[in-house]
Amino acid sequence: MQKVCWVYQSGILPYQQAWEWQKTLAEQIARGALPPVLLLLEHPHTYTIGRRGSEDHILWDKETLSRHQIAVHWVDRGGDVTYHGPGQLVGYPIFPLARLGFAGQGVDGNTPKLDVLSFVEKLEQILIATLGHFGIRAASRAGLRGVWVPVFNSDELSEPQTWHKIASIGVKLTAQGVTLHGFALNINPQMEYWEGIIPCGIHGCRMTSVAEILEPLPQKAHLIQALLWEFERIFQFSMIEIAHLPFDTSIESHYTIR
Template identity: 50%
Template sequence: MYWLGLVDYDAAWVLQNQIADEIHWGQRPATLLLLEHPHVFTIGRRGSRAHILWDEAECTRRGIILREVDRGGDVTYHGPGQLVGYPILPLAQPDWEGERLPQADFVGYLRKLEELLIRLLDAYGISAYRREGLTGVWVNLPHSSPPGQPAKIASIGVKVDRFGISRHGFALNVAPQMEYWNGIIPCGLEGVRMTSMAELLPAPPSMPTLAVQTAHLFCAVFEFEPAPLYEGLNLLNSEIRSLL
């Protein structure tokens, strides 16, 4: 498990693929990457450019890049102040030759990611929950009008390749610049309200502190032996490290 700090989106995608290949060939165990990204809008397999509301000039002015990606889901935003987690896990045997995982295994993986985030938020006194048919994690806003309006605090979108190895993952809003959500229709859901830990707490935790807690809970939820959280880029070869 690794805390990498701020990492370019494209470089993180190269890194995920490198690690997934190593897992497939039995050269690396299951790996969790925790990091932040510079400003980026990503469009998943079920997404639409129509759900990006700012034009190219406005995105450029705000320093946002746009990427079409192979995860599930629609449009989302990543940026500083958001904890992004990429679990790269062998969800099936490495020599498994089927075209895809059974649906129950895939759905169960999503539910475990939600459980991880719900437990993490509960540690800070934030009561979070799932919503039927809407992958992700939600809270009720205490000062909304009407009171108790649901808001999304964490998004999930994954890819599982034909070998059963996962990529992409989750994004938890800790203390991002929330105005960037105005540039998209988040997850393709009209009228959805996004929120963050900073909006719900007197002071949000630091990202390194939250990364340590996330790593600990990840092992508990996925029933891995407790493992240390390494900081930095020592897991990378020099060619990939030069991209970050």
């Protein structure tokens, strides 16, 4: 029987509320009460700093952050600082890795070890293939997370002169083996907001978007449709869109992001 994954699209959602939803879903999925769930949404202007991040990688002062109405959150995902905002498609796959076959043999030969790296690589494959539906050539890069677009300064060059980043990825695994956080694909965000940070903590990292590469810009619904096709293909899922989450989504957060 094909595995089922629920898909819920929420529109623009404050980061703190999305965090609460992820925690609540992860608890229920860990108990086996729910199938895997993919949240698709956008955030208001937000900077998040991961476990490997530094506040020094936020370049704008508090006054500038306030003027641009940017919220700043320290979060427990991997990676450094990134930006979320309108025009960016954020995906939070809340997946139980062991049930999906991401368990290998631990160092002691007995305790299973969940293969988070393989999971992240599959997310990269999905995003690369999704962009490929629209003629965008993208790739992963050795030693770097996320999805990148090669830039050639001449048609005669076989190797790119540089790379621009179009999607960021950062995940966390709960104690019960369920993934939190996920990916952010730049469709048509306000690119000037990247000027306030050192993206991913990489000096000289240049961000790009689908809108900068393609003219005309594909409809967001078509991008999401391609994304869901690739989730089905890579994870062998049946993606089922749901109209409501199975809990009170208006509840205030019990979880604190410092």
